[in-house]
Amino acid sequence: MSGISLDFGNGGVEMQSFLQTFLPKFYRGEKWGNFENDAATFPIHDGKTLCFTTDSFVVDPILFPGGNIGDLAFAGTVNDLVVMGADPIGLSCALILEEGLDEKILEEVLKSLANLSDKFQIPIVTGDTKVMEKGSIDGIVINTSGIGIAEKILDDSIEVGDKILISGGIGEHGVALLSKRFDFQTEVVSDSKPLVSEMKEIRSLIKWAKDPTRGGVAASLNEAAVEKNLELEIWDQVLPIQKAVRIAGDLLGIDILTLANEGKILCIVKAGKSEAVLEKLKKYNSMAAIIGEVKKEKINGQVILKTVLGARIMSMPSGKIVPRIC
């Protein structure tokens, strides 16, 4: 087909190549860094660093098991800041609404935003509201951008032998959303959650962190492997996956490692500190696990999934993984 395809928006290879086409042409200034990261960084006073990030949320359906688009919009942007090592100081919230949208839905979404803002003491400080004619936009779209301040950006150099951890079960948001969209019964609910407390506890102990949203664990690990020229090995047998998530994945024929998570931290930790980090993460989620390790240096990187049957490459997801998952 001609024109922009859905694949562009999935966090997979198509989006990567689309971004590569345009991004290098943009003026970058001298002070900013971390353009390819979850949040861009700008040095401020006393050695501190300002972090800045943006995300639009187009999730379908707007309300899903375990949350709504407002929960996602708050958690998604906060998480992009905290995985960099920053303390979020404020968010923006821009609403785009479809004419005729049920005010009850809007109220529920705004209530989620207000509750999370209150709970995590991160204010929403600036906003914008646009309305488009009926049929020009599907329901509600939210953009949240966020600012954080970091004492220290997480970017310690990763070494062979470092361990890879995840802070809980994989694929829960993806399955919760698909269950609503395809109308099948499951007990799985979205894991959408601001990871402020978890990251505060572990950030001094870890080298790198990422929230594996669009494209899931597979995309996040591949990005890290490519960027840092590493071969990462993941152990299939220890991956924390709820039974109901596994069943739903089989039912739908979808690789759980490519499904979005909206409240999980993927992190890389010095081997000697991995048990300490695991212990801290388990306080929040008993499914937290050490799932692999940094195997060797490798130009352009790769991710290997070791299973009982042998090893295979865990590729960067491509194609229509799941559109409008967040």
Added chain:
Amino acid sequence: MSGISLDFGNGGVEMQSFLQTFLPKFYRGEKWGNFENDAATFPIHDGKTLCFTTDSFVVDPILFPGGNIGDLAFAGTVNDLVVMGADPIGLSCALILEEGLDEKILEEVLKSLANLSDKFQIPIVTGDTKVMEKGSIDGIVINTSGIGIAEKILDDSIEVGDKILISGGIGEHGVALLSKRFDFQTEVVSDSKPLVSEMKEIRSLIKWAKDPTRGGVAASLNEAAVEKNLELEIWDQVLPIQKAVRIAGDLLGIDILTLANEGKILCIVKAGKSEAVLEKLKKYNSMAAIIGEVKKEKINGQVILKTVLGARIMSMPSGKIVPRIC
């Protein structure tokens, strides 16, 4: 009709009352201020202030005489920062694209963003791309958020006798857009423009500034009058309006004072400095003019339009002024 109406998104009374319903419930933190302003403010080091703003652009059509949605998205957010007195340091850019969108259009939009970023040396440092299914969004929507740093936020106390100035002709963006939408011939092009240089020249001389976008000069003046409890008097006979804009306004039966401007500064200046500010503004646009003055203090404020026939209240715009003007 039930549900959200287009009026909500127009910058008029409906949006004001909608925002009033929800905003007070949100947690605000202790350090942030200027929530109702173009950009929220946060004190940083050395007495400086961080400014943070967001805007979504849903303009229809995407390409219009004098620019495209990319020009608007850059200028709109930059202008929200500069009218506060800040120097923009970085923007985010989040694209939401319709499946099947012509890549040529996207390229033109991105080129505008890249060119303006380069010209004004304001980097776009973080971004996001989502794609929605054909029919789920109309073409392309852009959110830009922006960060700036101000030595001094513009908020000097306004006094009776202060003059009101505008930096050029009124209503040009609105008319340019409507000409394309309703397919009539006019020489008017959008005034979309980042006001970085203009504001840098005048900011030490002025007390207050605003870029009169959605809802136009009428909305911006009413907001100021209400917020500051002032009666503002505007002189109809000296309003700078291109002849072609006036003709289009008559043709369409639209009040030009409610039409969006995307590259104009409305400002309030001590009487003794008004000629100096006018002179500086005229270097950029010969239509810059002193258009009125602060008449008296008045609880809840009001704006009076003085015409040859007498005086009338210039109300806050309401209803479907022009949907999707920016």
